[in-house]
Amino acid sequence: MAFELPDLPYAHDALAGKGMSQETMEYHHDIHHKAYVDNGNKLIAGTEWEGKSVEEIVKGTYQAGAVAQNGIFNNASQHWNHTQFWEMMGPGGAAMPGELEAAIKESFGSVQKFKDDFAAAGAGQFGSGWAWLVKDTDGGLKVTKTENGVNPLCFGQTALLGCDVWEHSYYIDFRNKRPAYLTNFLDNLVNWDNVASRL
Numbered sequence: 338m339a340f341e342l343p344d345l346p347y348a349h350d351a352l353a354g355k356g357m358s359q360e361t362m363e364y365h366h367d368i369h370h371k372a373y374v375d376n377g378n379k380l381i382a383g384t385e386w387e388g389k390s391v392e393e394i395v396k397g398t399y400q401a402g403a404v405a406q407n408g409i410f411n412n413a414s415q416h417w418n419h420t421q422f423w424e425m426m427g428p429g430g431a432a433m434p435g436e437l438e439a440a441i442k443e444s445f446g447s448v449q450k451f452k453d454d455f456a457a458a459g460a461g462q463f464g465s466g467w468a469w470l471v472k473d474t475d476g477g478l479k480v481t482k483t484e485n486g487v488n489p490l491c492f493g494q495t496a497l498l499g500c501d502v503w504e505h506s507y508y509i510d511f512r513n514k515r516p517a518y519l520t521n522f523l524d525n526l527v528n529w530d531n532v533a534s535r536l
Contacts, residue, residue, distance in 0.1 A: 365505060392417065
């Protein structure tokens with residue numbers, strides 16, 4: 338099945354009052370994400386991966402220990418990452434559901450400790466990449482970070498929350514202040530209902 342650029346689950350300006358401007362969304366979704374879709378479709382055409390799901394392609398083309406991943410993986414994984422990212426954010430500002438809060442407290446001791454660990458992972462990712470809250474293979478929750486487009490699918494984990502720390506995600510609104518972007522993401526942008534639904 339061909340990759341398709343999903344519509345945003347909200348208007349381009351819906352997060353502007355929460356620290357992610359319409360300009361950022363237009364560049365990030367309409368240009369960057371679309372490029373992963375278009376390039377991915379070109380690369381899988383006529384290969385064994387044509388007709389496979391994005392998840393199958395990500396898992397099947399990931400090369401553990403590789404210094405750089407191949408083009409099919411890079412575009413498929415970034416398409417998957419961004420599709421999740423749009424859904425993991427929202428303008429609603431709802432409180433964290435109780436089940437998720439309990440699971441976070443069990444794994445991290447407190448919600449604030451989780452937020453501190455997540456922000457530190459994102460800020461500490463050298464170069465481009467992602468910060469994640471995952472449900473690990475043992476059922477526990479943990480914070481991870483990945484380089485470039487690598488994601489939790491590669492390690493058999495379930496992605497509950499991901500934050501894009503590539504510069505195109507924050508430079509328009511936060512310039513070089515990645516830590517401030519991450520704090521704002523956790524405090525103002527996360528759709529905690531969506532995160533909880535992934536448990």
